[in-house]
Amino acid sequence: MTTQSSNSYSVDPQTAHQFYINGRWSSPVIPASLDVVNPATEQVVAQVARGSAEDVDRAVAAARAAFTGWSATSPELRARVLGKIHELILERKELFAQALTLEMGASISSARAMQVPLAAEHVRVARDLLSSYRFRTIEGGTAIEREPIGVCGLITPWNWPLYQITAKVAPAIAAGCTVVLKPSELSPLSALLFAQLVHDAGLPPGVFNLVNGSGAEVGAAMAAHPDIDMISITGSNRAGALVAQAAATTVKRVTQELGGKSPNVLLPDADFAKAVPLGVMAAFRNVGQSCSAPTRMIVPKSRLAEVESLAAATANAIIVGDPQAEDTQLGPIANEAQFNRIQTMIEAGLDEGAKLVCGGPGRVTGFEKGFYTRPTVFSNVDSAMRIAQEEIFGPVLCIIAYETVDEAVAIANDTIYGLGAHVQAQDLDLARAVASRIRAGQVHLNYPAWNPMAPFGGYKRSGNGREYGVQGFEEYLETKAIVGFGE
Structure with missing residues (x-):
C-alpha cells in the first residue's frame, strides 16, 4: 500500500x-x-x-x-x-x-x-x-x-x-x-x-x-x-x-x-488543584475532537474564581503547533469545515455574553497556514447558551456554576446527549451516588485509567x-x- x-x-x-x-x-x-x-x-x-x-x-x-x-x-x-x-x-x-x-x-x-x-x-x-x-x-x-x-x-x-x-x-x-x-x-x-x-x-x-x-x-x-x-x-x-x-x-x-456534550462535575470536596487541570486536558485531548470529551465543567459557585484561574493557567500552557514536533501537545483541527465550525461557536459564546477566560477566536499566533485553534475557556456559562448545548468538537471548555449538588446533577443532564460524563470527589460514595443519577452511557470517577473492556455508548441522542x-x-x-x- x-x-x-x-x-x-x-x-x-x-x-x-x-x-x-x-x-x-x-x-x-x-x-x-x-x-x-x-x-x-x-x-x-x-x-x-x-x-x-x-x-x-x-x-x-x-x-x-x-x-x-x-x-x-x-x-x-x-x-x-x-x-x-x-x-x-x-x-x-x-x-x-x-x-x-x-x-x-x-x-x-x-x-x-x-x-x-x-x-x-x-x-x-x-x-x-x-x-x-x-x-x-x-x-x-x-x-x-x-x-x-x-x-x-x-x-x-x-x-x-x-x-x-x-x-x-x-x-x-x-x-x-x-x-x-x-x-x-x-x-x-x-x-x-x-x-x-x-x-x-x-x-x-x-x-x-x-x-x-x-x-x-x-x-x-x-x-x-x-x-x-x-x-x-x-x-x-x-x-x-x-x-x-x-x-x-x-x-x-x-x-x-x-455526538456528546459531556459534563465534568466537580463536587465540593474535590481536589480542585488536581481536578481542574486534568479536566481541561481531558476536554482538550485530541484537540477536543472526541465525542465524549468533558467540555462542560460544572463547579461550585463559591469556587468559580479559583477554577477560572486554574483552567486559564492550564490552557495557556498548552503547546499548540506543528504536529510533527515532539513537544507539540495539540496539532491543528483535522479539517477546514470543523475549524470554521469552532470559530463560529466561539463567536456565539462571546455574542451570548459568556466570560472569555482565555483563548478566543482566530488562529494561533504565528500560524498563517494550518487549522490551528486557540485553546479556549469560557466561564459564566448558562445552560441555555449554544456553547453549553451544541457539540463544538474542538478545544473549547465551558465552566458552569452550581449552588447545590442537585442543581449540578440537573445541569449535567440538561442536554440532548448522554455519551460520557465525569465526576470528581474525594468522597467516593458521594461520587458514586452522583454518577448513578447522570444519564450517560459511561461515567468516569476521578479520572480513572482507560478500560477497553468498559462498554461505551450513548443515552438519548448520543x-x-x-x-x-x-x-x-x-x-x-x-x-x-x-x-x-x-x-
Whole structure:
C-alpha cells in the first residue's frame, strides 16, 4: 500500500486509487478521486479513490460469499488471525502514527501514545474474548446460541481513524461476521494501511473489504443495501439519523455512536488543584475532537474564581503547533469545515455574553497556514447558551456554576446527549451516588485509567448500542433459542 521503511510513511498513489475487495486491490467501477488535505499545511497530500453504489455492491457480494465459510470457523482460528493483526499493528505503529499525523493533524506524540496503541487494544480484547466467551449455554433444556449476524457495514469517523476502525472490525470478525468498511473520506490513509495489514495477517478473501467514498454515496448505499445485515456508524447526529432512515426499509440492525456534550462535575470536596487541570486536558485531548470529551465543567459557585484561574493557567500552557514536533501537545483541527465550525461557536459564546477566560477566536499566533485553534475557556456559562448545548468538537471548555449538588446533577443532564460524563470527589460514595443519577452511557470517577473492556455508548441522542468489551462484541451476534435441546 505504501512505499515504506519501518519508520517512514508515504502514500502509494496506485494503491490509494484502489479499494480492497475480496482479498485484493481493485480499481473503482467509475474512476473518481477525493483529495486528502494535510490540516497542518492546508495542502493536498494524496488522492484516494471515490466509490459508488456499484463498488459497494462488489464489496457486499464478496462479504456475503465469504460469510458462510468464515462464520463456520472455530473461535481458536479467528483468535489466531486477530493475534496476527494485533502483532502487525504494534510492528507498524510508527507507520500508522505518521499517517495519522498527516491525514488529520494528530500530534505525533499523541498518535504514538494514544491513537495507535489504544487501537491495538481493541484487537487484543476481541482476540482474548474468544478464549472465554460461551457461544452456547443451556438453560432449563433450552439452548441459547449466539451466532454471527452476517455482513456488517462499518462507517467510521475522521477524529480517531484507526481507533474506531479496530473498535468495529475486531469484534465483528471475532464474532464470525464479514465486513465492508467505509472510513471517513477526510482521513482515509490509515484505513488503507489497515487493509494491507489484514491482508498480510492472512484474513481470508472477502472477510474484510474497504470502499472509500462520501457518506452521501458510499454510506447511503451501504445503509440501504439489502445484503448488509447490520450497520455500525460513529459520526454526527445528522449522519446517524440519515443512516438509520436508509436502513429502516431493510430492517437491519443499526448501532450508532454519535455526538456528546459531556459534563465534568466537580463536587465540593474535590481536589480542585488536581481536578481542574486534568479536566481541561481531558476536554482538550485530541484537540477536543472526541465525542465524549468533558467540555462542560460544572463547579461550585463559591469556587468559580479559583477554577477560572486554574483552567486559564492550564490552557495557556498548552503547546499548540506543528504536529510533527515532539513537544507539540495539540496539532491543528483535522479539517477546514470543523475549524470554521469552532470559530463560529466561539463567536456565539462571546455574542451570548459568556466570560472569555482565555483563548478566543482566530488562529494561533504565528500560524498563517494550518487549522490551528486557540485553546479556549469560557466561564459564566448558562445552560441555555449554544456553547453549553451544541457539540463544538474542538478545544473549547465551558465552566458552569452550581449552588447545590442537585442543581449540578440537573445541569449535567440538561442536554440532548448522554455519551460520557465525569465526576470528581474525594468522597467516593458521594461520587458514586452522583454518577448513578447522570444519564450517560459511561461515567468516569476521578479520572480513572482507560478500560477497553468498559462498554461505551450513548443515552438519548448520543446513539444506541455499545462498543468495547463483551457488550460491544455481542452487538455483532444474533440470539437463537433451541427449545427441547435437553441438558
